[in-house]
Amino acid sequence: MHFGVVTAFVEAAVDVLAQELGEPPQAGEMRTQRSTHATEEVTVLVGVTGHVRGMVLYGMSERTALALASRMLGERRTALDEIVQSGVAELGNVITGIAGQVLETRGITIVISPPALLVGNGVTFSTVDIRRVTVPLVTQAGNLAMHLALEAASPQGGPHRSVAAETSALSPAGYSATAAAESTPAGAGADAPR
Amino acid sequence: MAKVLLVDDAAFMRMRTARLLTEQGHEVVEASNGREAVDVYIDQRPDAVLMDITMPEMDGIEALKAIRLLDPDARVAMLTAMGQQSIVIEAIRAGARDFVVKPFEKDRVLAAVHKLLGG
Numbered sequence: 364m365h366f367g368v369v370t371a372f373v374e375a376a377v378d379v380l381a382q383e384l385g386e387p388p389q390a391g392e393m394r395t396q397r398s399t400h401a402t403e404e405v406t407v408l409v410g411v412t413g414h415v416r417g418m419v420l421y422g423m424s425e426r427t428a429l430a431l432a433s434r435m436l437g438e439r440r441t442a443l444d445e446i447v448q449s450g451v452a453e454l455g456n457v458i459t460g461i462a463g464q465v466l467e468t469r470g471i472t473i474v475i476s477p478p479a480l481l482v483g484n485g486v487t488f489s490t491v492d493i494r495r496v497t498v499p500l501v502t503q504a505g506n507l508a509m510h511l512a513l514e515a516a517s518p519q520g521g522p523h524r525s526v527a528a529e530t531s532a533l534s535p536a537g538y539s540a541t542a543a544a545e546s547t548p549a550g551a552g553a554d555a556p557r
Numbered sequence: 558m559a560k561v562l563l564v565d566d567a568a569f570m571r572m573r574t575a576r577l578l579t580e581q582g583h584e585v586v587e588a589s590n591g592r593e594a595v596d597v598y599i600d601q602r603p604d605a606v607l608m609d610i611t612m613p614e615m616d617g618i619e620a621l622k623a624i625r626l627l628d629p630d631a632r633v634a635m636l637t638a639m640g641q642q643s644i645v646i647e648a649i650r651a652g653a654r655d656f657v658v659k660p661f662e663k664d665r666v667l668a669a670v671h672k673l674l675g676g
């Protein structure tokens with residue numbers, strides 16, 4: 364089963380970063396891994412439940428966090444204060460929300476939790492044995508890594524399975540271009556729960 | 558000019574949106590979650606409310622319902638990243654007069670406030 368969860372997140376990240384920064388990011392080559400995750404200097408964590416469940420992590424250096432917030436506000440920020448922290452947390456929230464909209468058009472409903480922020484690198488945690496997909500995003504404000512520790516189930520029922528399997532169907536370089544070609548699950552959208 | 562209650566858990570978003578509204582001459586009051594929004598609404602009786610949805614303690618849909626219960630004439634627009642159709646419908650049913658999806662265009666937010674104020 365292939366629900367296009369990975370491409371929905373890539374599309375959302377590209378759209379949101381393009382709008383916030385004025386230029387789309389370059390999406391790098393995806394990796395999948397199952398090992399324990401070690402956080403970057405600044406990590407935004409967004410919980411997801413519904414047809415897709417698990418966690419999305421947005422990792423970056425402190426320098427990137429400052430540069431992102433500075434660009435989004437249109438003024439130079441030099442300290443990782445509440446404004447900068449909530450700015451990058453909100454960026455993760457908005458990307459996840461937009462991915463939810465993309466998924467809704469395919470009959471897949473998700474609910475997201477308020478973002479949490481982890482500051483300080485090397486915090487390790489295991490993503491409950493969900494194989495995760497890492498998508499590097501290169502922006503003018505610095506590099507971000509979007510980690511999708513997610514599993515998806517069909518809106519018709521059935522078990523949740525890691526979205527990492529989706530990546531094998533995607534070409535390494537041009538995967539965002541494949542999003543439009545994905546088909547909608549049969550019967551999608553008829554009575555998807557909130 | 559009007560008094561606008563801005564509800565968002567992200568201080569960054571409150572700062573950014575407050576700037577936009579004060580530039581237009583509006584007075585801005587803020588709340589960082591739904592529960593606080595209800596308290597500030599009672600206390601300040603704003604002319605319009607811009608309400609986020611994904612927030613800790615009480616989300617924006619619950620806060621919208623609580624505020625509309627207190628004041629059936631409350632003028633509330635949602636301003637959120639949760640643009641899923643099912644959520645838009647729930648918000649409109651609960652009395653939201655407009656729904657703006659983040660990341661937002663400045664003009665879209667100003668148009669929403671204008672609409673809330675009956676302009």
Ligand SMILES: [Mg+2]
Nearest residue numbers: 566609611612
């Ligand atoms: Mg929020």
